[in-house]
Amino acid sequence: MNWxxxxxxxxxxxRDAGQIxxxxxxxxxxxxxxxxxxxxxxxxxxxxxxxxxxIWELGGFEAISALQRAAKPGEDIxxxxxxxxxxxxxxxxxxxxxxxxxxxxxLEPAMLTARVQELLALREKRERNSVPTRSNLEEIASSLEExxxxxxxxxxxxxxxxxxxxxxxxxxxxxxxxxxQVLFTVEMPKDTSETMRAEIMTQFRRQLQHTxxxxxxxxxxxxNQVFLLLPEVHESDIAHxxxxxxxxxxxxxxxxxxxxxxxxxxxxxDDGKSAAHNRKGVDWVVVVDDxxxxxxxAGTILSRQHMRVTALKSGRALLDYVRDNRxxxxxxxxxxxxxxxxxxxxxxxxETSSGQEIPVIFLTxxxxxxxxxxxxxLGAMDFIKKPFVPEVLTLRVRHIxxxxxxxxxxxxxxxxxxxxxxxxxxxxxxTLAEAIDAKDNYTNGHxxxxxxxxxxxxxxxxxxxxxxxxxxxxGLLHDVGKIGVxxxxxxxPAKLTEEEYAQIKTHPxxxxxxxKNIRERPKLAVGARWHHERYDGTGYPDGLSGDKIPEExxxxxxxxxxxxxxxxxxxxxxxxxxxxxxEIKNGKGKxxxxxxxxxxxxxxEEDKDYILREK
Numbered sequence: 001m002n003w004x005x006x007x008x009x010x011x012x013x014x015r016d017a018g019q020i021x022x023x024x025x026x027x028x029x030x031x032x033x034x035x036x037x038x039x040x041x042x043x044x045x046x047x048x049x050x051x052x053x054x055i056w057e058l059g060g061f062e063a064i065s066a067l068q069r070a071a072k073p074g075e076d077i078x079x080x081x082x083x084x085x086x087x088x089x090x091x092x093x094x095x096x097x098x099x100x101x102x103x104x105x106x107l108e109p110a111m112l113t114a115r116v117q118e119l120l121a122l123r124e125k126r127e128r129n130s131v132p133t134r135s136n137l138e139e140i141a142s143s144l145e146e147x148x149x150x151x152x153x154x155x156x157x158x159x160x161x162x163x164x165x166x167x168x169x170x171x172x173x174x175x176x177x178x179x180x181q182v183l184f185t186v187e188m189p190k191d192t193s194e195t196m197r198a199e200i201m202t203q204f205r206r207q208l209q210h211t212x213x214x215x216x217x218x219x220x221x222x223x224n225q226v227f228l229l230l231p232e233v234h235e236s237d238i239a240h241x242x243x244x245x246x247x248x249x250x251x252x253x254x255x256x257x258x259x260x261x262x263x264x265x266x267x268x269x270d271d272g273k274s275a276a277h278n279r280k281g282v283d284w285v286v287v288v289d290d291x292x293x294x295x296x297x298a299g300t301i302l303s304r305q306h307m308r309v310t311a312l313k314s315g316r317a318l319l320d321y322v323r324d325n326r327x328x329x330x331x332x333x334x335x336x337x338x339x340x341x342x343x344x345x346x347x348x349x350x351e352t353s354s355g356q357e358i359p360v361i362f363l364t365x366x367x368x369x370x371x372x373x374x375x376x377x378l379g380a381m382d383f384i385k386k387p388f389v390p391e392v393l394t395l396r397v398r399h400i401x402x403x404x405x406x407x408x409x410x411x412x413x414x415x416x417x418x419x420x421x422x423x424x425x426x427x428x429x430x431t432l433a434e435a436i437d438a439k440d441n442y443t444n445g446h447x448x449x450x451x452x453x454x455x456x457x458x459x460x461x462x463x464x465x466x467x468x469x470x471x472x473x474x475g476l477l478h479d480v481g482k483i484g485v486x487x488x489x490x491x492x493p494a495k496l497t498e499e500e501y502a503q504i505k506t507h508p509x510x511x512x513x514x515x516k517n518i519r520e521r522p523k524l525a526v527g528a529r530w531h532h533e534r535y536d537g538t539g540y541p542d543g544l545s546g547d548k549i550p551e552e553x554x555x556x557x558x559x560x561x562x563x564x565x566x567x568x569x570x571x572x573x574x575x576x577x578x579x580x581x582x583e584i585k586n587g588k589g590k591x592x593x594x595x596x597x598x599x600x601x602x603x604x605e606e607d608k609d610y611i612l613r614e615k
Contacts, residue, residue, distance in 0.1 A: 002048070003029070017030070018030055052105075061094050062303070082104075181228070186224045204226065212228070216229065286321065287309060287310070290314060290333065315339035322348065330361070331363055359404045381404075445567075449563045450559045452475075458552075471555065483510070485503055485510075489503050509541050561592070
């Protein structure tokens with residue numbers, strides 16, 4: 001007995017279809033909503049689907065091909081669309097998306113019976129005449145001398161597999177768009193006997209046969225491995241195929257097996273020439289309107305232009321939908337019950353993170369300048385008047401998608417160039433810091449360590465990533481003024497004279513003068529000038545105290561002092577960690593800002609092995 005599923009929100013249509021088909025001794029199951037239909041198809045495989053106006057709940061014509069594979073991946077269910085008469089565009093769009101045909105409402109018994117029986121007969125003939133996957137491979141392999149030693153349908157060795165695979169791709173040139181390669185590896189314990197391995201692989205191949213369509217191909221590529229080539233399949237279906245294979249195998253519990261691994265790769269069968277079949281290159285538009293007629297019209301117009309169209313009937317449905325989906329554009333009706341278009345867009349903006357906004361075009365039947373102003377202020381890209389003019393709708397949708405895509409590409413280019421400039425600036429600064437450190441025979445790597453400690457203190461204090469990067473560069477250049485101090489003074493092993501010490505104390509002002517010339521980074525000079533100021537006001541060069549010392553300079557001061565104590569000098573070695581800890585603690589509120597001193601003390605406590613020091 002043939003099994004027909006009828007789905008339509010109109011009860012009279014369900015009743016009429018059921019009565020007509022039951023008289024023909026067919027089993028009929030009816031559904032009033034798209035969700036119940038989808039739930040049913042997960043575990044059931046009817047022979048044919050009669051689909052009515054619930055198609056718009058499923059996202060429009062694009063849902064047809066998904067329904068064909070909904071119950072069992074790789075086995076299409078014919079879909080016959082029930083539609084209002086006189087809509088040639090709708091018929092063309094439905095058939096372009098894979099519908100087996102269209103029948104007009106109200107349903108005429110003789111016509112419906114004839115169309116259903118015709119489709120069932122075609123399906124039966126196709127299944128009867130379909131060529132098994134292994135036969136396809138054997139036909140291909142028979143033309144290869146390298147495969148003459150094949151036994152039991154197994155082809156071993158990389159060279160042989162490569163030849164067969166190339167023939168498989170040539171065989172598939174009749175398909176368009178994309179295919180997916182799936183390599184299953186059946187993992188077994190090392191001590192599994194050869195006989196048991198062969199039995200397990202035979203069982204696994206038989207199971208895979210049940211998931212394959214007529215167009216799919218299967219080949220054993222080596223020990224414990226099975227290779228599939230699946231043409232014209234949506235990417236989202238691949239995961240479903242893999243999970244189903246693994247789940248079914250777990251239920252069989254056949255023989256020793258530790259797991260099934262899978263590897264997926266994408267293949268362009270026609271090098272991307274058939275963009276209409278390649279979903280990666282298809283523009284995706286979501287249409288939101290409580291009027292089904294408008295949804296149908298927009299879906300028909302845009303589908304004819306090879307766009308992917310998803311139809312939703314409320315603002316709430318849109319907000320739920322975009323949490324897990326990101327279309328290229330949203331067409332949003334202004335006047336809807338419960339939540340109008342303006343409120344929907346406002347909430348959409350609130351729930352969308354910066355940089356992830358989806359462009360919105362409002363749909364309206366009103367000539368209202370105030371409404372347009374309000375919509376544009378909320379962030380809408382444009383307004384389109386209803387009823388739709390196909391050419392206008394298509395052009396505006398295309399232009400907005402292209403504009404947003406261009407803006408994103410430009411923004412990405414700017415971001416790339418900005419990052420390149422940042423990296424270049426950092427390399428220059430690091431080189432300069434190394435040149436500064438090279439002047440002092442006893443402080444090799446000092447600037448880099450101070451910069452590292454500075455950034456860590458800033459991170460723990462709550463600085464953003466951008467501010468952390470900024471203060472890191474300030475730390476690298478805090479001693480740049482030492483360029484103007486004679487090497488003999490910097491490297492003098494004996495005690496400095498008052499005159500020599502005065503020369504050393506000029507380096508903050510000298511650093512300030514040098515770095516002030518870099519107008520693009522004015523804060524660089526802050527760290528150089530004031531990192532020797534003390535919290536109690538007894539530091540130099542300006543005698544600032546407390547919060548009058550710039551915050552970044554207060555952070556650098558703690559890091560600089562810590563590295564001075566934990567690195568070698570001409571007159572001493574690295575100080576023990578306990579002495580360093582006590583010096584930082586005793587300097588709280590005197591030399592150091594207490595908050596940043598406490599962070600440094602925490603870092604010392606965590607450094608059990610005394611890693612934070614000169615190596």
